[in-house]
Amino acid sequence: MSAPDLIVRGKRVLAGNAAEPAPAAIHIQHGVITAVTAFDEAPSGSSIYETGDDLVMPGIVDTHVHINEPGRADWEGFTTATRAAAAGGVTTLIEMPLNSIPATTTAPAFREKLAAAAGKLWVDTGFWGGVVPGNLHDLGPLWQEGVFGFKCFLVPSGVEEFAHVGEDDLRAAMPVLAELGAPLLAHSEDPKIIESASKAAAKLPVNQYSSWLASRPREAENKAIELLVRLATAAKSRLHIVHVSSAGALDIIRAAKTAGLAITAETCPHYLTFAAGEPNGLGSEDPSYIGIPDGATEFKCAPPIRSRENREQLWQGLREGVIDLVATDHSPCPPAMKRLDDGNFKTAWGGIAGLSVALPVMWTEASARGFGLADIARWMAEGPARLAGCDSRKGRIAAGCDADFVVFEPKAEFVVAKERLHQRHPISPYLGEKLRGVVKATYVRGKAVFKDGKFPAGPGGKEFRL
Numbered sequence: 001m002s003a004p005d006l007i008v009r010g011k012r013v014l015a016g017n018a019a020e021p022a023p024a025a026i027h028i029q030h031g032v033i034t035a036v037t038a039f040d041e042a043p044s045g046s047s048i049y050e051t052g053d054d055l056v057m058p059g060i061v062d063t064h065v066h067i068n069e070p071g072r073a074d075w076e077g078f079t080t081a082t083r084a085a086a087a088g089g090v091t092t093l094i095e096m097p098l099n100s101i102p103a104t105t106t107a108p109a110f111r112e113k114l115a116a117a118a119g120k121l122w123v124d125t126g127f128w129g130g131v132v133p134g135n136l137h138d139l140g141p142l143w144q145e146g147v148f149g150f151k152c153f154l155v156p157s158g159v160e161e162f163a164h165v166g167e168d169d170l171r172a173a174m175p176v177l178a179e180l181g182a183p184l185l186a187h188s189e190d191p192k193i194i195e196s197a198s199k200a201a202a203k204l205p206v207n208q209y210s211s212w213l214a215s216r217p218r219e220a221e222n223k224a225i226e227l228l229v230r231l232a233t234a235a236k237s238r239l240h241i242v243h244v245s246s247a248g249a250l251d252i253i254r255a256a257k258t259a260g261l262a263i264t265a266e267t268c269p270h271y272l273t274f275a276a277g278e279p280n281g282l283g284s285e286d287p288s289y290i291g292i293p294d295g296a297t298e299f300k301c302a303p304p305i306r307s308r309e310n311r312e313q314l315w316q317g318l319r320e321g322v323i324d325l326v327a328t329d330h331s332p333c334p335p336a337m338k339r340l341d342d343g344n345f346k347t348a349w350g351g352i353a354g355l356s357v358a359l360p361v362m363w364t365e366a367s368a369r370g371f372g373l374a375d376i377a378r379w380m381a382e383g384p385a386r387l388a389g390c391d392s393r394k395g396r397i398a399a400g401c402d403a404d405f406v407v408f409e410p411k412a413e414f415v416v417a418k419e420r421l422h423q424r425h426p427i428s429p430y431l432g433e434k435l436r437g438v439v440k441a442t443y444v445r446g447k448a449v450f451k452d453g454k455f456p457a458g459p460g461g462k463e464f465r466l
């Protein structure tokens with residue numbers, strides 16, 4: 001075998017399935033890891049990047065990102081989103097089928113999206129297709145063209161091009177997906193419960209977070225997940241619950257796993273970080289309690305951020321493996337739509353953009369709870385890669401995988417400022433937060449796409465299909 005193009009070596013490399021970082025040398029040829037060896041094994045003449053005491057960990061794989069191009073590129077776009085990803089240590093992202101126009105619900109629409117993305121990718125980017133009412137015959141062609149699976153909504157999605165599905169649609173679509181072997185990713189909230197809760201909350205003050213929370217009760221999530229589990233069990237199809245926010249759903253997911261259903265679940269950094277007073281007053285009497293201030297619509301997302309007790313139960317779900325992975329649900333919009341001027345929770349767009357800060361946010365919160373960097377790698381790199389079916393190439397530092405990694409300073413701290421957010425609109429509930437862990441460099445297939453605050457190369461990411 002010829003000499004590697006590059007060797008990356010350091011005292012703290014998180015490779016393979018190791019529980020702790022250890023000294024190692026990563027040998028890279030044509031962007032692929034050919035071997036992970038002892039620190040000293042480096043053929044003379046090889047180009048060596050010494051990472052010293054900094055941590056080298058697998059690049060983050062974010063399977064829940066809304067880029068909104070073509071059609072709503074004023075909300076976000078491939079250039080800004082994938083640069084934000086690179087700055088956050090994300091080396092692969094899988095983009096959601098909605099908020100772009102057209103939505104990725106047919107093969108021609110998928111081709112339009114690929115054309116819009118061409119030449120604008122700083123990190124490797126794959127795509128989910130969508131299940132909407134009436135596109136049953138589009139699922140096979142989308143899968144043939146390389147989507148990684150299919151997203152659906154059980155409640156209105158917020159955009160008219162991506163209608164939500166009902167039980168009959170799911171009964172028809174799930175066997176088709178089972179036949180393809182494709183996972184169904186579901187936004188799981190029950191529309192009837194949301195509708196009646198919204199009606200009951202209609203007279204509450206629109207600038208208070210608790211009004212928004214009252215309109216999206218945990219019960220809506222729990223009920224929708226129960227239905228999905230029932231249907232997926234009957235169809236023997238793969239089911240992934242996106243952005244679990246209700247800890248009440250964990251028992252349902254755990255039971256479905258025990259019963260042998262191919263079910264996985266994700267939660268998001270914001271549900272694991274922030275907390276709010278619930279209508280039952282949980283937590284609000286505690287003087288150290290940090291809730292969501294009135295008018296702070298940068299915190300609005302659906303399902304909503306819930307109580308501190310609920311948040312800690314989600315951490316317990318991660319600890320027990322009931323929740324398999326963490327993804328950002330990066331979903332930005334223009335400032336006017338976020339209603340920061342009048343703080344109206346009812347009309348503000350629901351979505352939190354997290355690509356540039358998810359890794360330090362997670363490390364800050366996880367390390368405070370006794371978790372290690374190997375846990376972060378499992379939740380944010382290996383787990384998502386497995387969901388997308390690309391775990392033989394992505395999500396780990398191991399021979400045969402793409403040379404995607406992050407050079408991370410776990411002990412360094414920084415305060416989130418707008419310049420750190422590389423998304424199109426620097427709106428974020430994390431602004432002003434002091435975080436632990438700094439992304440020094442991000443490598444995609446052996447090339448630095450982000451280093452010391454700069455983007456040294458051009459858009460070197462690839463459109464990524466199975």
Ligand SMILES: [Zn+2]
Pocket residue numbers: 064066096329331
């Ligand atoms: Zn989403």
